[in-house]
Amino acid sequence: MRTSAWVIVAVIAILVAGVFCAGCSDEGAKPGDVTATATVTSAGTTSGALYAEGDIVRNPTSSLSTGLLIIGYDAATDMYERATIFPFSDGRWGYRIDSKTSKISRASIEKVYTEKVGTATVSSVQIGAPTITTVPPTTTKATTAPTATETTASTTAPKIDDIDPFIGTAGTTVKVTDLKGRNFVSGATVQLTKTGETSIDATDVSVSSATKITCKFVLPLSTEPGQWNVVVTNPDKQSFTSANLFTIYKGTGATATATATSTSTTTAAATITISMLTPSDQFIGGIATDQKIDITGTNLSAGKKATLTQGSTIINSKSYDMVSYDARVIMPIPAGAPTGYYKITILDSSNNVLGSKENAFQIL
Incomplete structure (x- = not known):
């Protein structure tokens, strides 16, 4: 009997110890603890592109x-x-x-x-450039005799859709052949505006129809280059502003000159001016590439070829074509081309320099 009692006591002691240990284990567990059966993964790590579409x-x-x-x-x-x-x-x-x-x-x-x-x-x-409406339609009150009545009279404000051409160079006159839109009224005025700058009023404004205006912009040589708003105002003072629709480039003041003699008149060749390159930079990353570049300026049709130069490095264009008002060139940029800014030069078929622009293109 004494032996059986000791056996029972020993079994009870073992059970109590087991329960105590289990309680301690549960009390010490914390959210996120890794157990022997847990699998730890590295979420969010990717190999490949750092940037996504958009x-x-x-x-x-x-x-x-x-x-x-x-x-x-x-x-x-x-x-x-x-x-x-x-x-x-x-x-x-x-x-x-x-x-x-x-x-x-x-x-x-x-x-x-x-x-x-x-x-x-x-x-x-x-x-393309965005458009915004600045002046909404207005309403007026009219009273007719003999009874006092109130009527609302409204007209539709003008709207601008596009302008052709959409660029000009300071110091020149730009003839706008097609200012497209809606609700144009005879007697409408046209302006170029830019914050902080004096507005430029169009001359020879002609409202051909409710959807077309022709006019001229005389751009002073001192005109601030950049994007300008186009504003059309009808005689009833309702107006519409198309933001950043017209781009003005810096002028050089160079003009064609004429020399008169007793027997003939000779006109000097027009000088090319270069306003902007699109794109104006290219990251080659050690890879040779044929880079298509659009050149914006004046008299570009006189050119036949172009070069990019930096120090002793000279890159000659593969082609030179006119696309609308721009010249389009293909530049075969070699893999080892030095980085930095390049001068672009436009030449005629006899390699005479017609125009150039410093720091016009950047290789990164």
């Missing part, structure tokens, strides 16, 4: 106001497709001048364009 990125060391809109990423070639995107006048991103895109290696983009400044839906990014 991301807007910038080179934080660049003084350019433009950014890159990521159109997409091709894992097979490890390259991004991108387009240049411009900020609106209030700083918001943004719009594209045209639908052109180009492909650059992922390593190149992620090395230089390290600042993500926004995200947009690619299909919703506007191609």
